[in-house]
Amino acid sequence: MAAADPYVVAKASLRDNVKTLIAVFGGIAGVLLAGAPFSGYGSLELFSPRWIVASLALLVSLLLLGWSVRRLLFVLTPDLAYTNLLIDTTQDAEILAVQAEFARRKDELLPKRNPNDPNSPRIDSVSRLIEEKRLAWEHYQADTTKVDRKEEYDRLADALAAVNHWSAFTRLHVRVSRGTDTVFWAGLAAIISIAVFAVASNAPKKETASAPTVYVVLPSSPSPVAAADPLPVLPPVLFATGKAELSRQAVADIDKARDHLRAHPDVGILIVAHTDTVGGDALNDALAMRRARSVAELLREQGGIGAARIFVAPLAKKDLPALTAQDTENPANRTVQMILIPLPPQRPR
Known part of the structure; x- marks a missing residue:
């Protein structure tokens, strides 16, 4: 029987935090855009310096907002190839971060070859753990009457499942940490762009005369x-x-x-x-x-x-x-x- 995932609550909490961030971020962006003076932008002269600055600022802010939401949604993207990433040879920064964390903690995560012998060496890699699990299954299939062979297979299977759960959680943690950091700076840049748009589109009003034009109508000269x-x-x-x-x-x-x-x-x-x-x-x-x-x-x-x-x-x-x-x-x-x-x-x- 496969071991239960001990990180279920922690992963759910991370995802809930990201969802909350999406909602808060979208709400702030909506309020800022709703309060921006679009009427002033519409009154600007086409291709004037103010119109160009306002248009660029609005475009940059919308691109940053869209990219930020897309980045946050990427954080929630599921990836089931958890154990394989520990032996992945690509140079993806996210995978390398998980592999580095695993290298620091593998003595805690990988099991001993003989659990009954305190001096038994630990399995030195995930690849070796997968191989020994396969061998234990073949030994059990060769003689299903020996309970100790089934117990050895179950022990290695549970150990591999534990590593699998750990790598899944660690990958999500790395993704959330990096994703929210970049989104924070992108969101700050978007707010600054919206502020630039508001200032540029709020063109100064033309001076009007303090008094209306006066037309004098005099009665006709008497005949x-x-x-x-x-x-x-x-x-x-x-x-x-x-x-x-x-x-x-x-x-x-x-x-x-x-x-x-x-x-x-x-x-x-x-x-x-x-x-x-x-x-x-x-x-x-x-x-x-x-x-x-x-x-x-x-x-x-x-x-x-x-x-x-x-x-x-x-x-x-x-x-x-x-x-x-x-x-x-x-x-x-x-x-x-x-x-x-x-x-x-x-x-x-």
């Missing part, structure tokens, strides 16, 4: 006909942040404009809609248009003012009543300015 009758200045229509709905006060202010337009058919109105500088251009352009339409529709549909007398100018984040920097809230800029303008006289038909 000679209206020179003696200056047009009144109407109050601005105020809106809540991000909204285009009219409040009660806004409706009252628009009614003042409506009353003047009804009383003066030669006057039109310019509706200039603004937003503050918070948010993107597309969002604010749409918001300014909705605010201008809210005022224009109330004048046209409920006030009865003709569409030909209403002019709309949505100027989101431009020509602001209160000059402010980018990303700055200001209630004075969430307005629609209502500017009365004289209309040119109609030509006779």
Whole structure:
């Protein structure tokens, strides 16, 4: 009966440690890559120095990570030719390390030729142990009635199994020790590469102007006909942040404009809609248009003012009543300015 492997628990523990290392290593790599600024990398100019450095760093880190995981998986690769490696003549570093360890401990591992004689010399090599085991089996087969021949064969078979188990464990130990050492340095290099990628892809933002471009819209010069009758200045229509709905006060202010337009058919109105500088251009352009339409529709549909007398100018984040920097809230800029303008006289038909 073959002897049980005394290193089963130790080998399982080594493999469990490697599996844990794979899980921890993969988790750290995943967190680092997930936190890397890929959006910044996508905004880099193609083939610029920063793009080249970031691309090389990312490629190196991914190669190192892949190689490290492959190396750790190799550590767990089973190899059943355990005893043969002790008499292997190749120059594989792993096998040579096991052979050197066996040479130091072979007096403990190899059995005596006669276990009943304390002065009996030990078998000097694994090759000799295999040969004597074969001879013991042939002697037993020649005369199966002699129990001592069977006992001698079983003793040598158990001794060879013990050497087999030892060499298997020692090889795994050497593989794990060397594999985890190289993976550690490869993992450290991968982390440094990811850090280089993060720095290179996080390009400095371009300087933006502290204040938006201002476009000034002035009311047209009054015509000679209206020179003696200056047009009144109407109050601005105020809106809540991000909204285009009219409040009660806004409706009252628009009614003042409506009353003047009804009383003066030669006057039109310019509706200039603004937003503050918070948010993107597309969002604010749409918001300014909705605010201008809210005022224009109330004048046209409920006030009865003709569409030909209403002019709309949505100027989101431009020509602001209160000059402010980018990303700055200001209630004075969430307005629609209502500017009365004289209309040119109609030509006779």
